[in-house]
Amino acid sequence: MDNTRRRAYIKEKLQQADHRLRGMDLAKECGVSRQVIVGDMALLRARGMDIISTPRGYYLKKEKKACLRILVCRHDREGTGKELTAIVRAGGIIHDVRVEHEIYGELHGQLEIKSEEEAVSFVRAMQDSGSPLLSDISGGIHTHLVETKTEEEMAQVIHALREIGVLYE
Structure with missing residues (x-):
């Protein structure tokens, strides 16, 4: 999977996820290292995605807070x-x-x-x-x-x- 397709895949997974996505799991799915996923997340953030990183995985920040x-x-x-x-x-x-x-x-x-x-x-x-x-x-x-x-x-x-x-x- 090339860089563009991988980042599109990660973006889609984040948008559809109802749970946190672990970096190691994404790395395995994409056939890359966890560090590559870390870099992808940084690039996706730089492009405007509000990605939250926790010790238990990544997720998109929800717009509305009660x-x-x-x-x-x-x-x-x-x-x-x-x-x-x-x-x-x-x-x-x-x-x-x-x-x-x-x-x-x-x-x-x-x-x-x-x-x-x-x-x-x-x-x-x-x-x-x-x-x-x-x-x-x-x-x-x-x-x-x-x-x-x-x-x-x-x-x-x-x-x-x-x-x-x-x-x-």
């Missing part, structure tokens, strides 16, 4: 699982995490955690890797862009974070 809020939280490494689980149990989707760095300014990481299973998977990966969290560099203070379907669900997310003592107010 209710979005930036929530400020503070906790240690052990509080991560409680925080993520509380948000998704209350009906929230955690799009990202952001921290302020004294040299680089705002740093962020894409999360796209939509379920309790994904929250558990993130915590497991965090524990297995031993990698520092972004919030480690900011004394535990960080923000999440959270989406819910309704204002009532957002109020439930906020209440849940207060209940476990991680909402920074």
Whole structure:
């Protein structure tokens, strides 16, 4: 498959997908390396596709959001699982995490955690890797862009974070 046909194929797959597409799977389907897929995604983004990249795969960003809020939280490494689980149990989707760095300014990481299973998977990966969290560099203070379907669900997310003592107010 040549470059043009491969990128058209990836574009079509992204537009039709109802789940995240793994880079390794796309690479196998197209007979190329994962790094080639990474490059293709960068080119498709440069051409205007709003492609989101997560550790669990690629997907197209949806145009319409119901209710979005930036929530400020503070906790240690052990509080991560409680925080993520509380948000998704209350009906929230955690799009990202952001921290302020004294040299680089705002740093962020894409999360796209939509379920309790994904929250558990993130915590497991965090524990297995031993990698520092972004919030480690900011004394535990960080923000999440959270989406819910309704204002009532957002109020439930906020209440849940207060209940476990991680909402920074």
